[in-house]
Amino acid sequence: MISLSSQFPILVALAPLMAAPFCALFRGNTLPWAMTTIISAFSFYVSLSLLFSVVASGPISYELGGWAPPWGIEYVVDPLSGFMLVLISGISTGVLLFARDSITKEVPAHQLGLFFAAYLLSLTGMLGICITGDAFNIFVFLEIMSLSSYALIAMGERTDRRALTAAFQYLIIGTVGATFYLTGVGLIYMMTGTLNIADIASRFPEIEGTRPILAGVGFIIVGICIKLALFPMHVWLPNSYTYAPNIITAFFAGTATKVSVYLLIRFIFTVFGPNYSFAGLGLTDVLMPLAILGFLSMSAVAIFQTNLKRLLAYSSVAQLGYMVLGIALASEAGLTASVVHIFNHAVVKTGLFLSVGCMFYVVGSTYLKDLQGVGRRMPLTTFGFALGGLGLIGVPLTPGFISKWYLVVAVLEKGSYFGYALVAALMVSSLLAVIYIWRVVEVAYFRPPPEGTETQEAPLSLLIPTWIFILGSFYFGIETSFNVGFAKTIASFLMGGA
Amino acid sequence: MIEGLNPGLILILGALLVPLTSGFIRSLLILALPVLALVQIYTLGLGTWGHFEFLGLSLEITRVDPLSRIFGTIFCIAAFMGMVYALHVKDTIQHFVALIYIGSAIGAVFAGDMITLFVFWELTAISSVFLIWASRTERAYRAGMRYLIIQVTSGVILLGGIIVYYQDTGSIAFDYIGLTGIAGCLILIAFGIKSAFPLLHNWVQDSYPEATVTGTVILSAFTTKLAIYALARAFPGTDILIPIGGAMILLPIVYVVLENDLRRVLAYSLNSQLGYMVIGVGIGSELALNGTAAHVFVHIMYKSLLFMCMGAVLFRTGTVKVTELGGLYKSMPITTVFCLIGAVSIAAFPLTGGFVSKAMIQSAALNGGLFILWPVMLFACAGIMDHSGLKVPFFTFFSKDRGIRVQEAPMNMLIAMGIAAFFCIGIGVFPGLLFELLPYAPTYNPYSFGHIVSALQLLFFAILAFMLLIRFKVYPSELRSTNLDFDWFYRVPLKRLILAIGRLILIVWNWSLGIANDVLRYIIGLVSETHSSGKIMARTTASSTAVVVIVALLGVLLVFLYQFQQ
Amino acid sequence: MSNPDDEKKYWLEEPANINKIFYAVIGLCVLVALPKVLTLLDILLFKQGRFELADFFVFYTFFGVIGYVMMILLAKKLRGFLMRDEDYYD
Incomplete structure (x- = not known):
């Protein structure tokens, strides 16, 4: 007898995929939203149970359609992918709780069905990327995610027409990234004759250093880094995040780029193997300068922004630099820091974007000049934002502190003056974060609100999800056994498994 | 009550409620909190709670063992007395910070690891300075600033010691440390600053006399005794503490004779009393540690009592300068009686608490063969008899009547003094009750005939000398002055x-x-x-430009990777 | 504040009474020294300390009187060196 739970690996991605067309047919604002939330919560539940069973009894392999790998497509849940599934579906569910009242202000009612259908497809893509064990299947899910996200971003056009150009630019650059990725996979397929990741990894040592493989690695790394918005390939991100509907920004900030970081980790550590990636290909020399330049330069850019969403978007690009730096350190500690930061930043940034969503709901703008005195108009929301900002800076008791702590530990492991210089760079970047958060706090609390405005909080349906993320971020900043514990497991699994 | 909650946190959390209350409810709240904390200590029983892993460090928020329990008990009682004494105060800030301060002192006593200790340690420093600043004078502000700098420095040194200790041993458990290596030295210095070792002591005399009437009473009970607890925990039997304690007993005595401000007199004598405790820790035998714990208990009682009496005098007359006081027994008879009880207790007359606890430490010194230290302690007995036993009550309540006529102290102050006086006498008469609480099994009987007679000889002849000196006008007349102490060097x-x-x-x-x-x-x-905005790094470039950048990057990467071809 | 003259006369204000206290203290001193004196006269065996010095007959009284006076005199000497104006540090 086949129990339902044995089908969980396919269900986690299949459920949103199957639900999407139905969603597109629904009308009204409640029905599509309710269906999406239920499906997302279901995926969250399935992800959690997958993660627990991975913890209990090791990685799960699922053969799609009963075809044994490497001929058929294989779905694999290991600690990393299980962790990502929980993170993505969890954030998606949290954001959806927020979505109902927020999205009706930004998207016309007759498009809501389509909106949530695209949302579900995007969720499918992200979950699929994390769970599949097949390099080509990754491409398919990557495209599902990307195409739906172009549409989702473009739906911000009611608020600002620039959403259309932002989406179009994302489409162009995203397609280039996907193409590069596909080219790389093609080259590897040419040399190994297989698309199954585990299979590729096992054959990789024989073909290391051949010219097609080198080119394939180059294409894949650049392709993924485009999707990841690694500096200087980030141009699409600030506009997309700024003009997308608020819940989409919150959703993508927590998940989309994190999925790309996942892909980068997957390819570097599982497919190429950490030894070959760093000793044999010198990827540290490629990734580290970009990461460092990224978090320094993008934090500086964030300081000058006049639109709060754009400010946070640049901050996201900077924070991605931290994650890539952790990977580029080529050590277990570095990888731990990176995975911890994926989780922590996702929680904090989602909370921040949700509180911005609350402000938009009431004020109708996210430009700093319109948010003057918002601390007095919306005390709870603004306080939440300030707390989230502390997390972004990395004040103790916030998750940002935990990730920076592990990153600094990993950096210092490198020893020597280089390590100290890196720590100094991290400090400078944190200082820049203090400045850009302070700018918002200053505008929100120390400028008088415009005349004639009254205290008006966002409705509870928005406030509660926001505060769940803010308080959650503090929870994970103090009780770190989940995020840090898993990050350590994952890092030792990936380093040891190679 | 909540399982494993550090009793100190009850006061700290309770303090957060203080600003929300007023009047009768507030009085009830601030009196209930120390009682609740005491109940929590005894409902917990012995054991450890609140184990956390934080950044690889194993924290232990609550640890109740006999040593921490007796310190916690006396702190709770002192807190209750202090709160009764401060009931008439309407200043929200003072109640708030006093509770935070007491709570963190109690929290530190029950801390099982040094990180928790450090957090509470710094919290005592930061909260207590507001009790000094609450005087709202320029002098108090500056004294408070000096106090804060020194206290925080102690915390920073402690943190440094903890870090080194952690690197050496991989542990942050707050247990025996001993004077080994840099870590031990740093931690000892940190504790030494707070327990007012000689040359590190001036913050006591500098700041306590500047605090508010009630602030001094509360301050004097906790900070230094917390440090003694920390010493007893981490450095029992460390030899260097014995000469340090000896010097601590002697040095302040000279200043006490000359000092004009009676609260400063008490601060010096407090310093001297701490010397006994440091010696007790330095000897480190079971009797010595028992004696130290007992002495802390008794000392807090009579020292609080004396500070409360001086506080009442300050409250009513506006001064505690010897040159301005005298003959107050007519106006404040009850306070006079309480002050005399405190005086005989600190001078260690038989049937008072001081007699019992000092006898224990002196016996421990003799058992340990410390024959040089012993006369020093005796000499100090005579000294203490002078400064706290005679000078304070004599010049305040008797000596020349300067015509000051005031009311008796307020009722709440009298009640608080009564509680302290009750303990001073009670422990002296029934020392067995205190012995039950001590960390080690008691085997000491203070009331032998020889001991009683010796003590009385010493004390009565000192009184005789005092009277002779006064009679023949040799006793140094009190002058308005500042007496230079070691702090001159840094001031x-x-x-x-x-x-x-x-x-x-x-x-x-x-x-x-x-x-x-x-x-x-x-x-x-x-x-x-x-x-x-709009500059090159922040510009939204055309998609074509972006793609050109990407392709260029790909090209560079491919060229870079080409070198790895095999 | 009432006029001190109207108050009742306190017992302590009589100089004769202060003398009485003084003599009372001397009497007490003699009383507590008595066991030692009797030991010296071989009427009583009273050992005070655990070592020789403490059994020297004036040991505690010596400490009481001489120690005390020395301390005060030392302090008086030091005053010349240590004393400054009240607002010295201000």
Whole structure:
């Protein structure tokens, strides 16, 4: 007898995929939203149970359609992918709780069905990327995610027409990234004759250093880094995040780029193997300068922004630099820091974007000049934002502190003056974060609100999800056994498994 | 009550409620909190709770063992007395910070690891300074600032010691540390500052007399005794503590004779009393540690009692200067009686608490063969008899009547003094009750005939000498003065030196600041040239440009990877 | 504040009474020294301390009187060196 739970690996991605067309047919604002939330919560539940069973009894392999790998497509849940599934579906569910009242202000009612259908497809893509064990299947899910996200971003056009150009630019650059990725996979397929990741990894040592493989690695790394918005390939991100509907920004900030970081980790550590990636290909020399330049330069850019969403978007690009730096350190500690930061930043940034969503709901703008005195108009929301900002800076008791702590530990492991210089760079970047958060706090609390405005909080349906993320971020900043514990497991699994 | 909750946190959390209350409810709240904390200590029983892993460090928030329990008990009782004494105060800030301060002192006592200890340690420093600042005078502000700097320094040194200790041993458990290596030295210095070791002691005499009437009573009970607890926990039997304690007993005595401000007299004598405790820790035998714990208990009682009496005098007359007081027994008879009880207790007359606890430490010293230290302690007995036993009550309540006529102290103050006096006498008469609480099994009987007679000989002849000196006018007349102490070194020459260095540094600083300013300005200019809105790094480039960048990057990467071809 | 003259006369204000206290203290001193004196006269065996010095007959009284007076005199001497104006540090 086949129990339902044995089908969980396919269900986690299949459920949103199957639900999407139905969603597109629904009308009204409640029905599509309710269906999406239920499906997302279901995926969250399935992800959690997958993660627990991975913890209990090791990685799960699922053969799609009963075809044994490497001929058929294989779905694999290991600690990393299980962790990502929980993170993505969890954030998606949290954001959806927020979505109902927020999205009706930004998207016309007759498009809501389509909106949530695209949302579900995007969720499918992200979950699929994390769970599949097949390099080509990754491409398919990557495209599902990307195409739906172009549409989702473009739906911000009611608020600002620039959403259309932002989406179009994302489409162009995203397609280039996907193409590069596909080219790389093609080259590897040419040399190994297989698309199954585990299979590729096992054959990789024989073909290391051949010219097609080198080119394939180059294409894949650049392709993924485009999707990841690694500096200087980030141009699409600030506009997309700024003009997308608020819940989409919150959703993508927590998940989309994190999925790309996942892909980068997957390819570097599982497919190429950490030894070959760093000793044999010198990827540290490629990734580290970009990461460092990224978090320094993008934090500086964030300081000058006049639109709060754009400010946070640049901050996201900077924070991605931290994650890539952790990977580029080529050590277990570095990888731990990176995975911890994926989780922590996702929680904090989602909370921040949700509180911005609350402000938009009431004020109708996210430009700093319109948010003057918002601390007095919306005390709870603004306080939440300030707390989230502390997390972004990395004040103790916030998750940002935990990730920076592990990153600094990993950096210092490198020893020597280089390590100290890196720590100094991290400090400078944190200082820049203090400045850009302070700018918002200053505008929100120390400028008088415009005349004639009254205290008006966002409705509870928005406030509660926001505060769940803010308080959650503090929870994970103090009780770190989940995020840090898993990050350590994952890092030792990936380093040891190679 | 909540399982494993550190009793100190009850006061700290309760303090957060204080600003929300007023009047009768507030009085009830601030009196209930110490009682609740005490109940929590005894409902917990012995054991450890609240184990956390934080950044790889294993924390232990609550640890109740016999040593911490007796300190916690006396702190709770002292807190209750202090709160009764402060009931008439309407200043929200004072109640709030007093509770935070007491709570963190109790929290530190029950801390099972050094990180928790450090957090509470610093919290006592930061919260207590507000009790000094609450006087709201310029003098108090500056004394408070000096106090804060020294206290926080102690915390920073402690943190440094903890870090080194952790690196050496991989543990942060707050247990026996001993004077080994840099870690031990740093931690000992940190504890030493707070327990007012000689030459590190001036903050006591500097700050306590500047606090508010009630603030001094509360301050005097906790900070230094917390440090004694920490010493007893981490450094029992460390030999160096014995000479340190001896010097601690002796040095303040001279100043006590000369000092004009009676609260400062008490602060000096407190310092001297701490010497006994440090000696007790330094001997480190079971009897000595028992004696130390007992002495802390008794000492808090009579020292609080004396500070409360002086506080009442200050409250009613507006001064505690010897040169302005005298003959107050007519106006404040009850306070006079309480002050005398405190005086005989600190002088260690038989049937008072001081007799019992000092006898234990002295016996421990003899058992340990410390024959040089022993006469020092005896001499100090005579000294203490003078300064706290005779000088304080004599010059305040008797001596020349200066015509000051005031009311008796308020009822709440009298009740608080009554509680303390009750304990002073009660422990003296029934020492067995206190012995039950001590960390080790008691085997000591203070009331032997020889001991009683010896003590009485010493005390009565000292009184005789005092009377003779007064009669023949040899006793130094009290003058309005400042007496130089070790703090002169940092308040005058060091200050001048620092000012001079400061000026030099300022010149160099301004000069380098100018350069740094220019450099920074240039960098900021450059950054804003390139990074501000619409500039090259922040511009939304055309998609074609972006793609060109990406392709160029791909090209560079491919060329880079080409070198790895095999 | 009432006029001190109207108050009742306190017992302590009589100089004769202060003398009485003084003599009472001397009497007490003699009383507590008595066991030692009797030991010296071989009427009583009273050992005070655990070592020789403490059994020297004036040991505690010596400490009481001489120690005390020395301390006060020392303090008086030091005053010349240590004393400054009340607002010295201000």
